Amino acid sequence: MQNKSIAQLAADLRLRTYSSVELTKHYLERIERLDPRLNSYVTVAADSALAAAERADQMLKAGDAGPLTGIPIAHKDIFCTQGIKTSCGSRMLDNFVAPYDATVVEKLAAAGAVVLGKTNMDEFAMGSSNETSFYGPVKNPWDETKVPGGSSGGSAAAVAARLCAVATGTDTGGSIRQPAALCGITGIKPTYGRCSRWGMIAFASSLDQAGVMARSAADAAFILDEMAGFDSRDSTSADVPVPDYVDALDNDIKGLRIGLPKEYFGEGLDARVGAAIQDAIKEYERLGAEIVEISLPNSPLSVPVYYVVAPAECSSNLARFDGVRYGHRCENPEDLEDLYKRSRAEGFGAEVQRRIMIGAYVLSAGYYDAYYLKAQKIRHLIADDFKRAFEQVDVIMGPTSPTTAFPIGDKMDDPVSMYLNDIYTIATNLAGLPGMSIPVEPVDGMPVGLQIIGNYFDEARLLNVAHQYQHATHWHQAAPTGFE
Numbered sequence: 366m367q368n369k370s371i372a373q374l375a376a377d378l379r380l381r382t383y384s385s386v387e388l389t390k391h392y393l394e395r396i397e398r399l400d401p402r403l404n405s406y407v408t409v410a411a412d413s414a415l416a417a418a419e420r421a422d423q424m425l426k427a428g429d430a431g432p433l434t435g436i437p438i439a440h441k442d443i444f445c446t447q448g449i450k451t452s453c454g455s456r457m458l459d460n461f462v463a464p465y466d467a468t469v470v471e472k473l474a475a476a477g478a479v480v481l482g483k484t485n486m487d488e489f490a491m492g493s494s495n496e497t498s499f500y501g502p503v504k505n506p507w508d509e510t511k512v513p514g515g516s517s518g519g520s521a522a523a524v525a526a527r528l529c530a531v532a533t534g535t536d537t538g539g540s541i542r543q544p545a546a547l548c549g550i551t552g553i554k555p556t557y558g559r560c561s562r563w564g565m566i567a568f569a570s571s572l573d574q575a576g577v578m579a580r581s582a583a584d585a586a587f588i589l590d591e592m593a594g595f596d597s598r599d600s601t602s603a604d605v606p607v608p609d610y611v612d613a614l615d616n617d618i619k620g621l622r623i624g625l626p627k628e629y630f631g632e633g634l635d636a637r638v639g640a641a642i643q644d645a646i647k648e649y650e651r652l653g654a655e656i657v658e659i660s661l662p663n664s665p666l667s668v669p670v671y672y673v674v675a676p677a678e679c680s681s682n683l684a685r686f687d688g689v690r691y692g693h694r695c696e697n698p699e700d701l702e703d704l705y706k707r708s709r710a711e712g713f714g715a716e717v718q719r720r721i722m723i724g725a726y727v728l729s730a731g732y733y734d735a736y737y738l739k740a741q742k743i744r745h746l747i748a749d750d751f752k753r754a755f756e757q758v759d760v761i762m763g764p765t766s767p768t769t770a771f772p773i774g775d776k777m778d779d780p781v782s783m784y785l786n787d788i789y790t791i792a793t794n795l796a797g798l799p800g801m802s803i804p805v806e807p808v809d810g811m812p813v814g815l816q817i818i819g820n821y822f823d824e825a826r827l828l829n830v831a832h833q834y835q836h837a838t839h840w841h842q843a844a845p846t847g848f849e
């Protein structure tokens with residue numbers, strides 16, 4: 366059952382080959398048996414999942430089921446869920462149960478999806494390896510000594526090991542695409558504003574975007590169909606019509622113009638990862654696409670720009686965790702200042718504290734112009750590079766990550782080398798563009814992701830382009846061994 370696509374599961378549920386309760390129990394049994402090895406879930410919500418599955422079975426019986434009715438999913442633990450703990454991977458929120466559902470959670474619930482639980486993540490979505498979580502690292506199902514990527518590493522590992530049919534993720538600088546690449550699954554970060562951020566715990570508000578982690582582009586299309594759309598409760602949500610993503614999957618891609626940025630194939634890229642990406646591009650040529658060499662000259666600046674902008678926004682967003690209203694509160698504070706200081710020092714881990722300090726520094730009087738303002742200007746130049754590129758091409762392709770998954774512990778003492786993992790993903794967030802990662806031929810048994818970047822609100826094309834590759838190849842069907 367766990368290897369079936371969303372379309373197959375939906376068809377089986379309609380035919381009553383099995384019920385949603387049976388399907389949900391199947392996944393809950395797999396989580397109980399296999400997740401102790403991976404640590405991909407922070408919370409398993411068995412009771413509420415079974416209750417939702419029963420409601421879904423009733424809808425199926427009554428004949429008013431949609432494609433997601435009764436399908437077991439998982440949410441990254443950054444989305445507020447009423448009645449289920451939302452930790453954001455942090456000790457700060459270890460005791461937090463939200464009084465409401467995030468819009469994305471609400472929409473998927475309204476579509477009849479069954480929430481199995483909340484997935485592990487880097488603390489407040491800061492990280493590229495899922496090692497900064499208060500709940501401990503997540504293991505990569507392809508090699509349990511390696512990281513799954515981050516920050517949506519729990520969602521990626523859970524989808525790869527078939528511990529849910531599909532999961533949500535968020536991407537501020539690569540957190541959907543990079544773990545999707547490292548775990549051999551399909552991830553899509555939509556255009557900034559495409560999915561509501563309401564109820565999604567904020568890291569860097571001008572970059573954060575919700576998206577999907579799935580086993581195929583087709584599965585992702587079913588979820589995005591339900592998740593996307595305007596939300597009046599999120600002032601940056603885009604009031605742009607949502608096309609039918611499933612409908613677009615089968616469009617012909619003959620004549621598709623693919624841009625290959627020369628900056629994405631240079632120094633720092635593992636040669637074997639580069640070769641796997643080139644092979645995938647050849648497959649696209651066989652499918653009728655045209656290859657155009659392009660340049661994104663400012664993209665090498667994206668990591669330094671991001672590590673000014675994202676910490677600046679995070680230092681402001683995380684100011685709300687003060688030990689007063691909710692979240693961790695220190696014992697016996699002497700006075701208000703002691704309450705703030707100790708609650709925050711105890712509640713936040715090292716990486717979050719580093720980012721808050723960097724952010725406060727770049728926003729402070731005297732440094733604002735030199736760092737923050739300068740970074741915002743370069744951010745515009747990075748977006749302009751893409752604008753020029755999309756005058757010539759329909760999509761841009763390259764590697765998602767410079768290497769395959771690295772060993773747990775390898776980069777924890779070297780933040781800069783950790784930050785460089787997102788060298789190919791960050792520019793799209795700075796520009797607000799949609800991006801995807803799909804699995805191609807592995808290197809030494811470890812997954813490799815091809816990144817596909819699209820123009821604003823061109824998610825339908827991204828999913829179509831990804832689906833055509835997955836139609837012609839089988840890499841996305843590979844499953845890690847030992848998770849049967």
Ligand code: GLN
Nearest residue numbers: 490491492537538539540
């Ligand atoms: N790895 C990047 C960071 O540490 C991106 C994280 C994300 O996209 N949430 O900030």
